[in-house]
Amino acid sequence: MNFQDIKSIEPAQFYLDLAFRRMREKGTELRQTRLQGGRIEKSRYIETLKMQVVADTLTSRMQSIVKSFPSLDTLPEFYNQLVRLHIEYGQLKLSLGSVHWLGIRAQKIFQEYRTKLKMNTRFERVNVLSREYLGRISSMVKQLKGDFIFLEQARKLMKGFPTIKTSLRTVSIVGFPNVGKTTILFKLTGSPAEISSYPFTTKGVNVAYIGKGKEAIQLLDTPGTLDRFEKMNAIEQIAYLAMKLCSQGIVYVFDPTEEYPLDKQEKLLEKLKRDVNLPLIVYISKTDVGEKERIDYLKKKYDTITDIDELKEKIVSLVKPFPEKEEDSEQEQTEEVE
Numbered sequence: 213m214n215f216q217d218i219k220s221i222e223p224a225q226f227y228l229d230l231a232f233r234r235m236r237e238k239g240t241e242l243r244q245t246r247l248q249g250g251r252i253e254k255s256r257y258i259e260t261l262k263m264q265v266v267a268d269t270l271t272s273r274m275q276s277i278v279k280s281f282p283s284l285d286t287l288p289e290f291y292n293q294l295v296r297l298h299i300e301y302g303q304l305k306l307s308l309g310s311v312h313w314l315g316i317r318a319q320k321i322f323q324e325y326r327t328k329l330k331m332n333t334r335f336e337r338v339n340v341l342s343r344e345y346l347g348r349i350s351s352m353v354k355q356l357k358g359d360f361i362f363l364e365q366a367r368k369l370m371k372g373f374p375t376i377k378t379s380l381r382t383v384s385i386v387g388f389p390n391v392g393k394t395t396i397l398f399k400l401t402g403s404p405a406e407i408s409s410y411p412f413t414t415k416g417v418n419v420a421y422i423g424k425g426k427e428a429i430q431l432l433d434t435p436g437t438l439d440r441f442e443k444m445n446a447i448e449q450i451a452y453l454a455m456k457l458c459s460q461g462i463v464y465v466f467d468p469t470e471e472y473p474l475d476k477q478e479k480l481l482e483k484l485k486r487d488v489n490l491p492l493i494v495y496i497s498k499t500d501v502g503e504k505e506r507i508d509y510l511k512k513k514y515d516t517i518t519d520i521d522e523l524k525e526k527i528v529s530l531v532k533p534f535p536e537k538e539e540d541s542e543q544e545q546t547e548e549v550e
């Protein structure tokens with residue numbers, strides 16, 4: 213799912229200006245053309261085509277806005293929850309509905325005025341009808357002022373959503389801050405995500421891949437401490453939902469240095485087991501600098517891994533390939549995995 217490609221939504225006035233500018237250009241073009249017929253026929257012909265340009269410009273712009281938003285009814289569960297968490301879902305549906313309606317309504321009003329122009333036999337009335345048409349179009353677009361603003365805000369929020377391929381097998385790397393999660397992601401995939409010696413370095417979900425194409429395994433490097441969901445900040449909530457709804461397995465990272473007491477790290481692991489019922493690998497990071505006693509304690513208590521190549525093998529065997537699904541979205545299947 214890609215929320216980066218949603219087209220930016222301009223203020224209502226922009227669409228009106230665009231439609232009217234194109235209409236004027238059409239007018240100039242037609243006045244330079246030799247037209248058949250008498251004064252009224254020519255005038256009717258020109259005004260009809262100008263009106264059509266207005267309606268067509270609006271319809272195509274509105275259609276492309278609606279099309280560039282993901283279809284809300286078929287969003288994968290993870291994205292559906294993100295949208296509901298961050299954006300007023302009902303309003304989003306209403307605003308998209310209004311924009312769709314505007315595209316259709318512009319054509320209806322155009323048909324109505326085309327007929328009026330056709331029936332009209334008085335030259336002076338041609339311009340009156342034309343102005344009336346533009347007035348109706350204009351007030352209809354302005355009615356949607358708030359919807360355009362809302363949709364642009366929604367687009368900006370959605371742009372911040374991580375791009376996670378829900379069609380790929382996925383494993384989340386979790387653990388306390390600063391335990392070395394992003395370093396593991398780098399060692400496994402070569403992903404150049406930011407690594408530093410202070411906690412909370414990772415401020416979004418880092419996504420990287422082992423392998424390529426449909427067979428790739430997607431790794432999610434998550435930030436945050438997996439506190440109670442309501443207590444999490446927006447980024448932590450996104451990471452939590454990604455772990456819970458997109459992953460088929462988890463790598464839990466223990467840090468055996470002095471940074472965090474082991475019992476706290478163990479508590480988090482227990483909480484995780486309760487919250488998310490997924491196959492789990494326990495990895496001990498920083499074994500080069502960690503306290504031997506702590507490392508031995510962890511090794512004794514859990515089935516642990518300390519070697520990165522072994523971790524890679526375990527991840528690959530942890531998540532079995534998905535059975536072939538015909539209904540897999542074509543876009544996701546053909547998307548290039550970098």
Ligand SMILES: Nc1nc2c(ncn2[C@@H]2O[C@H](COP(=O)(O)OP(=O)(O)OP(=O)(O)O)[C@@H](O)[C@H]2O)c(=O)[nH]1
Nearest residue numbers: 389390391392393394395408409411412413414498
């Ligand atoms: N000595 C040693 N240092 C490590 C190892 N793994 C990570 N570090 C260091 O630990 C610090 C934190 O590493 P990160 O990979 O950023 O940790 P993180 O869990 O992603 O941290 P947050 O994103 O802040 O939660 C960095 O200074 C790393 O260089 C390791 O195996 N050995």
Ligand SMILES: [Mg+2]
Nearest residue numbers: 393394413414
């Ligand atoms: Mg990190």
